[in-house]
Amino acid sequence: MMILIVGASAFAAMTGIALYLAKRLGDAESRLRAEGSARAQAERALSDQEQRLQTIFESQLECVKLHDANGTILTMNRAGIARLGARCAAQVVGTSVYSFISPEHHERYRCLSAAVFEGRSESMEFRILCAMGQRRLFETHVVPMRDSGGTIVAALALTCDITDRRNAEERAQRHLSDLARVARITSMGEMASGLAHELNQPLAAIVNHASACLRRLRAAPDKIESVVESLEAINEQGQRAGQIIRTVRELVSRTEPTKTLVDINEIVRMMVLLSTPEAARQDVTIAMQLAPDTGSIYASKIELEQVVFNLIRNAVEAVGNPGAAAHASISVSTMRTQHGGIEVAVQDCGCGIDAEDIDKVFDPFFTTKFDGIGMGLSISRSIIEAHGGRISVSPNAGKGVTFVFTVPPPMEERMAV
Numbered sequence: 001m002m003i004l005i006v007g008a009s010a011f012a013a014m015t016g017i018a019l020y021l022a023k024r025l026g027d028a029e030s031r032l033r034a035e036g037s038a039r040a041q042a043e044r045a046l047s048d049q050e051q052r053l054q055t056i057f058e059s060q061l062e063c064v065k066l067h068d069a070n071g072t073i074l075t076m077n078r079a080g081i082a083r084l085g086a087r088c089a090a091q092v093v094g095t096s097v098y099s100f101i102s103p104e105h106h107e108r109y110r111c112l113s114a115a116v117f118e119g120r121s122e123s124m125e126f127r128i129l130c131a132m133g134q135r136r137l138f139e140t141h142v143v144p145m146r147d148s149g150g151t152i153v154a155a156l157a158l159t160c161d162i163t164d165r166r167n168a169e170e171r172a173q174r175h176l177s178d179l180a181r182v183a184r185i186t187s188m189g190e191m192a193s194g195l196a197h198e199l200n201q202p203l204a205a206i207v208n209h210a211s212a213c214l215r216r217l218r219a220a221p222d223k224i225e226s227v228v229e230s231l232e233a234i235n236e237q238g239q240r241a242g243q244i245i246r247t248v249r250e251l252v253s254r255t256e257p258t259k260t261l262v263d264i265n266e267i268v269r270m271m272v273l274l275s276t277p278e279a280a281r282q283d284v285t286i287a288m289q290l291a292p293d294t295g296s297i298y299a300s301k302i303e304l305e306q307v308v309f310n311l312i313r314n315a316v317e318a319v320g321n322p323g324a325a326a327h328a329s330i331s332v333s334t335m336r337t338q339h340g341g342i343e344v345a346v347q348d349c350g351c352g353i354d355a356e357d358i359d360k361v362f363d364p365f366f367t368t369k370f371d372g373i374g375m376g377l378s379i380s381r382s383i384i385e386a387h388g389g390r391i392s393v394s395p396n397a398g399k400g401v402t403f404v405f406t407v408p409p410p411m412e413e414r415m416a417v
């Protein structure tokens, strides 16, 4: 009996344990199933993500590639392969980026690659030698590609073919400089009589001083000191005439505009000198207020001369208009901006610009003049913007308008300010 009782309770205990274990097993199984489905979901998400990245990678119209620290290409999208003129990925993957980059850019690309593997993002332009032997200009932006632990495992390069864009920019630049040159020649033609007058003055002065020298030497051949002053005046006037001729030659020459350090005050002085005869003909005086501390700026002298010349000529024409004040004057001033660049203002008290036209004056071919071409301000704006500056016009409180342009300082000065 006793045995039976003990056996029954042991059985009940065993059953309890079995039930408990079965439940634990069931729980573990359902946890496993849940984990399994979570893993499957994560794997699906990962594969979706991979698919998405692959689609983005392949759908890029420009070249996207990964390369290692030595420049060995690890992968490249279809557009990149096509840009290189290769037929398939196998022709490119595993080869070196240096077999495509033109040799003169190898050193810079090596530096760029080293910087990227130190964690920086870098950009540069280089020429590429395509499979068909063509040379194309590329612009690349390269960033470090890291694994989940943060280690840089590759360089990711996004590279665009900028050959066509650069050619178009160069064509536009050539077109602008041709246009600007034609505009300068046209203005010089219009000013020919004024210039002849401007040159006549130093020439007449030279002749007078030379005659005085001759007279004195004939009267007293051994008194050389009596002619020194006149000879100095001859020298000075000769220099002045030479400077005028040099400036005119520069303005009509075909030389490409190149940037050098230029003195804006000197440019203003010369353009005022060239414009004075025409202004005088219209009874207009030109005043100058030149700040002594403008320093030098990095610019194309001939192009800035053209802008200043255009603005002065327009101002003279505006105040010289019928109905404008007699004996009018315009003023040209220079100042240094707080960022170390320069600002030039040409102020007149002329006819002004109608409110509805003020936004149009810089448009090509906008003119209100009977014989105007409407290119002066448009060319001026292109020139100033190509120098990284701005040009604008605003009405004066009284009569007339003020045109103002700025040119920023050279990059190193900008960084120092």
Ligand code: ADP
Pocket: 310, 314, 315, 318, 348, 350, 351, 352, 353, 361, 366, 367, 368, 369, 371, 372, 373, 374, 375, 376, 377, 378, 401
């Ligand atoms: P154009 O002198 O051949 O007309 P611009 O491009 O130099 O060409 O000037 C465009 C127009 O802007 C002029 O026709 C004139 O209407 C206006 N303008 C330019 N400067 C002035 C000024 N100082 N005062 C009034 N109007 C001006």
